[in-house]
Amino acid sequence: MKFLIIIPAHNEENNLPFTLDSLLHQSCKDFKIVVVNDGSTDGTQEVISKYADKDSRFTSVSLQKSLHQPGSKVVNAFKNGLQSQNMDEFDIICKFDADIILPEDYLETVKDSFQKNPQYGLVGGLLYVEKDEQWVYEGNSNKHHVRGPMKAYRKECFVQMKGIRETLGWDNIDAILLENLGWKEVVLTELHVKLIKVKGADYTIKPADYYGRYFYFLGLNPFLAYIAASKEAMKSRSVSFFIKIIRSYERCRSQKLELKISKEEQKIINSQRWNMLKKKWLKM
Template sequence: MCEISIIVPVYNVEKYLKKCVDSILNQTFKDFELILVDDGSPDSSGAICDQYAEKDSRVKVIHKKNGGLSDARNAGIEVAKGKYLGFIDSDDYIAEDMYELLHNNIVRENADLSICGIYDVYQERQAIKKERIKRTVTSLEAMVLIFEGNNISVHAVNKLYKRKVFSGIRYPMGKYHEDSFIIVEILDKCKTVVIDSIQKYYYVHRAESINTEKFSNRQFDFIEAWELNENKVLGRSRKLDIAAHQRVCFANFLVLDKIIKNNVSDEVTETKKIISYLRRNYFFILKNHVFTTKRKISMTLLMFSLHLYKILSRIQNK
């Protein structure tokens, strides 16, 4: 038995895996097991996992047939022995005191979930330091903050969960943005959530994946997830209703921007549906405090034409 089980799905990341694993093994908090789930990697990632297991008794390795991120996380959950669960993506890395911070907070507040902040790391762009907030909140208050997404993200990876939170909950197979699909169920299992948004998790946006990612229908899973979430929470509170609807609008913006970035707006039949949805919500978007001034300007241009929206979107991307 250990205090924390840290689960890392591993697939085709031989260039990044060592930095990730080293950042975990060098944690100031020591009482953990590290479960590396080799999800049928075609490169040397699986062998690297085995090398770490030989050197450090805290490392456990699962080799399995490729099933995707959700399947790999679920496999780790099944064998985890810790009182608490944490997840790390294998091409990211963490500050040496991340789990000490998360664990201290969850124990001190007797919380079910502990959350810290994320640095978005880009190759040619300095990471943005965000405002730090420290709060202990109810699950409903946490939902509002996560739905709004300004300081606290939906990601699985910057969190420490009481193991019982995942009783009866697993990541959905075959879905993109899998974290978004189960966030409501997770928070419904929590009475108390402790938040310290100091940025301790380094989310690496790889230049090659950013520049070469092609648009696919999987992107629509993001809209689906937040539409489902809106229906799950509808009527719980006015503040949450607004936050949930804002997130659906944001999901539509995100997918539309990816369609435009890949120059496939005329080929994707759902483009008109997204534009129609956003136009119907024009005044809601303009009044909502979460959307930036730039976003509201681009939405105003979209009311006139997609062409004008594209021009501004491409300028902003540059």
């Protein structure tokens, strides 16, 4: 099985070498890497060129700088990288971040997992961050969800779900849609991926506004959005936080902002969320 690995990168000259070195030293060598330089103003392109000059498996696509919006920017860069290649030549489509360090057996283990389990559609490891000079589990998501920085899709699954969506919440939408198509999302907990910097640290959007927009672009109906908002507010024990999230969500609704998912996909997502709610909260 051959990998196509797309890596969006914006001003990652300090982190990107770690990512590319970890790929260079993979035990599995059958891959093509496309680093998408998304309007970098630092030495990112020089880093890319250094690897491309030495190894033909490393290539690049250069874009003008796009607006730094959670979700849409990185997916737009990913899609540009994908369009530069012929997908028919590959079996596994990966979206990796430019600030991760993969264990040497990462690609080999992912490949073996796909080969042994035909129902697997999305596979990835667990993210670890550095804390007090030790690498610890990030813990921002449950251990059954493949996080955005290290997605590996079986090509047939990726095509059936019509790729990933250029929107906030894309890395949850994909999991819901592929599951509805009969594929499985699987986390290989033995694969520890080091995350060099904290995700979202360079976003300017405020947390409450983020959640409101996230719930809207995920396609949640008002009832489920309000439930989700209350859950986030309870974590911070703040009624005002709940109100701010709802205001953000309702602002998006009133503006009728474009969703990147179809009406049918919205139904699928809301049905999945409702089933989760019944199972976890209502014990039904």
